Amino acid sequence: MTTVHIVLNDSEVPLERFGPWLAQPGVELVVHDLPAGDALPSPDADGIVIMGGRQNAYADDDSPFLAEVRRLVVECVTVGTPVLGVCLGAQLIAAATGGRVTVADPRGGEHGYVRMRGTAAGTADPVLGPALAAGSQDAAWVPVMHGDAVTELPPGADLLASSDVYVQAFRVGSAIGVQFHPEASPDLLERWARLTGGDAAAIRPAAAVADPEAEAVGAALALAWVGTLRPGAESRRAG
Numbered sequence: 001m002t003t004v005h006i007v008l009n010d011s012e013v014p015l016e017r018f019g020p021w022l023a024q025p026g027v028e029l030v031v032h033d034l035p036a037g038d039a040l041p042s043p044d045a046d047g048i049v050i051m052g053g054r055q056n057a058y059a060d061d062d063s064p065f066l067a068e069v070r071r072l073v074v075e076c077v078t079v080g081t082p083v084l085g086v087c088l089g090a091q092l093i094a095a096a097t098g099g100r101v102t103v104a105d106p107r108g109g110e111h112g113y114v115r116m117r118g119t120a121a122g123t124a125d126p127v128l129g130p131a132l133a134a135g136s137q138d139a140a141w142v143p144v145m146h147g148d149a150v151t152e153l154p155p156g157a158d159l160l161a162s163s164d165v166y167v168q169a170f171r172v173g174s175a176i177g178v179q180f181h182p183e184a185s186p187d188l189l190e191r192w193a194r195l196t197g198g199d200a201a202a203i204r205p206a207a208a209v210a211d212p213e214a215e216a217v218g219a220a221l222a223l224a225w226v227g228t229l230r231p232g233a234e235s236r237r238a239g
Contacts (some may be wrong), residue, residue, distance in 0.1 A: 004230045005041035006031045007069065009088055012195060018183035021222035022049070026231065027122025034065040043075035043115045047082040047229040050089030052181065052195075056103045056148050070096035070228075073175060080119040082126070083175035084225050088148055090170070092116065093154075097172045099151035107165055109147035109234040112189065113210035114163040115217030116180060121162030126168050126228055127176050132161065133219035140217045141210035142168065142180035145192045150179065176225070182218030186211055 002167050004022055006015055015022075015031070032038040033222060041048055060067045073096035074081045085093040091101045118132040118197045132140055150167045153159060160169035162175070162202055168177045181189075186207035193200035 001026050001028050002026055002046045002229050003030055004226070004229070005045045005046060005048045007040065007050045007089070009035070009051060009055065009063065009069070011035060012054065012192070013052040013088075014188075015051065015220060016183045016188055017185055018049070018222055019191040021219050022226060024223070024226055026224060028044045030181070034069070035063070038070050040065075040068055043072060043079055043081055044047050044131060045076075045081055045173060045223070048072070048076060048084070049076070050083065050085040050092060050182075050221065052087030052089060055088060057120045059103045066092065073097065076173050078171040080174045082225070082228050082230075085175065086223045087176040087179060087181055088180040090149060090179050091150055093158075093172065093175045093177040094150045094152075094170070097154035097157070097175070099150060099154035099157065099172075101148055103149040105147065105151065105166075107149075110144040110163065110166060111193060112144065112203055112206045113141050113214060114144050114168075114180070116142045116161045116163055117170070118161045118169075119159050119170075121158040122169060125158075125160050125171060125176070127221060127224045128160045128171075128178075128222040131182070134216040140144045140178040142182065142217055143184040143189055143211075143214050144180050145184070145198075146179060147195075151175070178221070182221045185215075205206060
């Protein structure tokens with residue numbers, strides 16, 4: 001049995017559509033709800049998904065567990081544990097490994113759906129490549145909801161994809177970060193827009209155009225990432 005550890009940073013940012021995509025035969029999901037006081041997984045895990053949140057990547061005063069998440073990322077990259085970071089999770093990967101995250105980026109946030117274009121490294125990446133291939137033409141629709149942004153990649157990281165404005169995916173060693181929300185349905189995007197004072201009414205018309213492709217991209221990303229895990233690595237290390 002392969003165990004995927006899900007790190008939740010915010011109760012309003014659930015696993016949602018990612019759950020069934022990740023829970024393939026032979027894969028067990030273990031949720032670590034950090035705001036509820038759960039402990040983090042070991043860096044020797046089979047694989048770790050770090051979800052998003054309304055915090056910024058440096059908000060240790062409000063969410064002290066974020067410093068522990070950043071330390072976990074460094075340990076995972078050191079030992080080669082596969083990590084997938086989503087939105088805040090991606091920003092935590094960048095901050096932990098020497099990159100830079102700009103809080104409330106002055107270029108403005110992205111809300112709803114954007115077109116993501118891959119680089120040569122992204123097309124060749126074992127996780128992002130299949131996600132890009134699920135898009136159409138030279139880009140892929142993806143769901144987004146963020147105001148902070150990765151503005152400097154960590155040393156040695158590969159840029160995998162960007163929108164017209166922001167980094168959307170990068171890889172540093174065994175960790176891949178995606179700024180977009182592959183897990184988010186239109187209903188969840190609408191909820192987030194209401195919570196943040198955004199234009200919730202604009203989500204549904206945009207989803208009619210973009211969500212079928214965005215859902216395919218998210219499913220392809222999740223399945224490809226699961227395919228990079230090393231079945232039984234966690235139990236072998238424990239033994």
